Amino acid sequence: MNIGFTYDLKDDYLRSGYSDLEVAEFDSIETVEGVESALKSMGYTVDRIGSARDLIQRLCRGDRWDLVFNIAEGIRGIGREAQVPAILDVYNIPYVFSDPLVFSVTLHKGMAKRIVRDGGVKTPDFQIIRSEEDVWHIKLPFPLFAKPLAEGTGKGIGAKSVVHSQEELSVVSKNLLDRYQQPVLVERFLPGREFTVGITGSGSRGQVVGVMEICFLPDAASEIYGLVNKKNYQDFVRYRVPEQSVYDACAEMALKAWCLLECRDGGRIDIRHNENGEPEFIEVNPLAGLHPIESDLPILARLNGVSYENLIGRIMESARLRIFGDASHE
Template sequence: MVYTENMRIAVVYSLPSSRMLKTKFASADEDTGYIAKKVADGLGARGHVVEVYPVTEESIDEIRGIKTDCIFNLIEWCGLDISLSERAFEMMRATNIPVTGSSEELFVLTGDKIRMKKALKDADVTTPWGVGVKNVDEIPEFIPYPVIVKPHLEHCSIGLSSNVVVYNRAKLVEVVKRQVAEFEQDVLIEEFIAGRELLVYLIEEKGRAKILPIVEMLFEGGDPMSFQTYDAKWTEGSLDYKNTYYEQAKLTNAQQKALEENCLRAFNTLGFWGYARLDVRMRDAVP
């Protein structure tokens, strides 16, 4: 397909599932509508004819009836709702219309922290030690404390708070039990990287990925053990939210080079397309 000015573009986005609306984490999916509006406004300002399609779990099949030149895909059901996204991808394929973003296979992969960690390791991308477990009986003897315990299928910092970083086995057993029970899924036990937290945005132009200015997430007090919790991202008025802010990262040439090499290797080796964001922790100049 040749991309031209004045294209007809359908911005297709997911609304929170009925399951998610019953949880305290619905905010993580409600912002997709805001993003869809921003995307539509930006495309419209460039002369394209844009229609916005909010999709519920009941209306997924209606995607197949969309008539347009290009679908801008903002379907973002993750976690226990991943099957909804898989149905949406199926309907988009049925339209035979070009779709933005990465493939269904890569979308599903990036939504699974355990599988994604293995894929990064196989791609020779530096990544912290980690292991997936179904229950406390699977916790290995060797643990490089401190570690953080993450629900392996969740997104948007769901399940992340300061009390999921642990320093000893007794606490690890307690947190693994709690996370598995609350989120009804396996968890990733991962070495916690004390240091800086960076957001690396990549965009592809003419078949080549490039890195945009890197953003650093900063925390009041500068504690290297701080990180973006769910409250820091979504709960306005919370202490974490008030104490978290962003600015363009100040990096040495060596730090910039290491970040670029690692993130470009991940983008190119794993088959990302169009655009991506990688969240990176950096310790002692090593991403």
């Protein structure tokens, strides 16, 4: 089977003048090589395509693939993660991971929270700030947590994300509005333990790969799993598998949210305990990082006895079952 491989290579964008922050979500060559190697070990032929622009050029030349393994993040806009899937839909080429609707809805953290809340999954109350004036209309009890509405990889999240007054919220929101040029999600702050849950499969075939607790070390930049702590996880964070009762509660919530949002093939769901030790949905990442060593999904898989190759195999099995009705490699 001929597998096309779409991705946004970080180094290419840095050479084109983009900043480290702008391309923080993009993939390193180690990720590209890791995914490619795993796919080849399963007997697939892999054709590196690259970004959405590269895909368009290849399609215009007449190139086609049996299936596309898509991890391209897109460069701008609330629908940036949906760009490659939308292009492939136009050409009726099947692909791994979620469709344009799922990627657009889940990147908009407020929309995702509305869907899971309506489906009975507990999530912190929230409001959205679209201008500086909106700050003074926030009616949620402090402390609150503020972050960009549509970013990943912990961008815009850190110690200052936890705010304790209207004045603090005004300063933090103005900085986020100016820096990221998008609305700010403000939600009730959850003071408890933090977890991320890995899932493969689609719909009723969804399976939990594992649950991982994020434990902050004394030297951590903050007890918030933001960009600084993620980039320096070896110095600031320790990961562990939680006790069975917590594992089961997180797994159950994550699977329900995964199904409600109609995510496909593989990804992560972030959960945090409230003041009563109860899990609440924070957000979903249906396009989770796949760096073999440093990304959360492969890390939690290893902690739970699942190798990187097995993880990619589970993702491919889900896609094949969903698209072709079988999981064979021929």
